[in-house]
Amino acid sequence: MSSAPLTDSALPLPLVRRGKVREVYEVDDDTLLLVASDRVSAFDVVMAEPIPHKGTVLTQMSAYWFRQLAAVAPSHFISADTEEIIARLPALAEHRQVIAGRAMLARRTAPIPFECVVRGYLAGSAWKEYRQAGTLAGEPLPQGLTESVKLDPPVFSPATKAETGHDENITFDQVRDALGAELADQLRDRSTALYTTAAEQSIRRGIIIADTKFEFGHTTSGNLLVIDELLTPDSSRFWPADQYQSGRSQPSFDKQPLRDHLDELRQSGEWNGNPPPPALPEAVVQAMSTRYRDAYLRITGDTLLASP
Numbered sequence: 001m002s003s004a005p006l007t008d009s010a011l012p013l014p015l016v017r018r019g020k021v022r023e024v025y026e027v028d029d030d031t032l033l034l035v036a037s038d039r040v041s042a043f044d045v046v047m048a049e050p051i052p053h054k055g056t057v058l059t060q061m062s063a064y065w066f067r068q069l070a071a072v073a074p075s076h077f078i079s080a081d082t083e084e085i086i087a088r089l090p091a092l093a094e095h096r097q098v099i100a101g102r103a104m105l106a107r108r109t110a111p112i113p114f115e116c117v118v119r120g121y122l123a124g125s126a127w128k129e130y131r132q133a134g135t136l137a138g139e140p141l142p143q144g145l146t147e148s149v150k151l152d153p154p155v156f157s158p159a160t161k162a163e164t165g166h167d168e169n170i171t172f173d174q175v176r177d178a179l180g181a182e183l184a185d186q187l188r189d190r191s192t193a194l195y196t197t198a199a200e201q202s203i204r205r206g207i208i209i210a211d212t213k214f215e216f217g218h219t220t221s222g223n224l225l226v227i228d229e230l231l232t233p234d235s236s237r238f239w240p241a242d243q244y245q246s247g248r249s250q251p252s253f254d255k256q257p258l259r260d261h262l263d264e265l266r267q268s269g270e271w272n273g274n275p276p277p278p279a280l281p282e283a284v285v286q287a288m289s290t291r292y293r294d295a296y297l298r299i300t301g302d303t304l305l306a307s308p
């Protein structure tokens with residue numbers, strides 16, 4: 001299911017949305033085709049170079065989790081099987097190389113404009129909030145917690161889904177005020193159940209899911225589905241369990257090589273953090289590609305490609 005690195009797809013279907021990573025196409029009133037490109041963003045800037053196999057990793061890892069977690073919460077997932085998708089959409093046959101492994105057929109929803117973040121460990125913006133205010137999502141946490149410490153039970157810490165600019169962490173009460181208590185509670189309960197089940201499963205493979213972000217939407221008939229991508233390196237913090245130690249930041253299976261490289265450029269004044277992005281060295285591109293494929297192997301226990 002390998003294809004050439006892809007920066008942008010252009011399929012003969014109506015384009016609904018072009019996100020930072022995915023093109024979303026309309027199949028019919030109730031169905032979408034999500035195509036994960038190999039674009040990578042860091043600090044909200046999309047890089048010029050595609051990361052080989054990244055889109056395939058995102059789509060196939062999401063498909064893996066949608067299947068694994070089907071009993072926990074209903075989802076938008078229909079199929080990520082290229083031949084099944086082409087059977088349904090014969091016009092895509094001549095675009096087989098473009099969509100191979102990276103396309104997902106999904107039930108169309110009206111997305112709920114909040115990111116449903118669940119945190120099982122104190123890291124990233126949560127660690128920052130705790131250090132500054134002693135709280136997480138506005139709720140007080142015990143004093144004296146250290147960076148990367150396990151949060152038991154996990155904490156639902158929602159964020160706005162900003163159309164432009166950075167997502168902003170908010171409180172659960174703000175979600176309740178916006179959506180009503182019933183829907184807000186459903187989002188929290190489903191997100192927490194998805195996280196807990198996935199985290200229990202991953203730890204057996206030696207991976208800690210420190211935190212992750214879910215999105216939900218309603219179908220026209222009013223069903224609440226988990227949508228978008230599920231438990232990928234782009235939406236989650238994965239840590240190798242054998243290197244875990246609280247009291248410090250953790251090595252992770254994500255964009256760290258890219259972030260480190262960009263940090264250096266910013267410190268030396270070679271890049272100001274705004275578009276256009278700097279050209280990436282081939283070594284950084286390859287390090288990222290390896291990380292994404294390694295994450296897929298570690299999480300699913302399966303190799304993505306017959307040959308690398």
Ligand SMILES: Nc1ncnc2c1ncn2[C@@H]1O[C@H](COP(=O)(O)OP(=O)(O)O)[C@@H](O)[C@H]1O
Nearest residue numbers: 019020021022024076106107108109111227228
């Ligand atoms: N089932 C669905 N119904 C409607 N919209 C969806 C569905 N699944 C995903 N989406 C939307 O498709 C887009 C996916 O593209 P992506 O590149 O991840 O965008 P973003 O830059 O917003 O993260 C997101 O805006 C997401 O909310």
Ligand SMILES: [Mg+2]
Nearest residue numbers: 019020021228
């Ligand atoms: Mg997204």
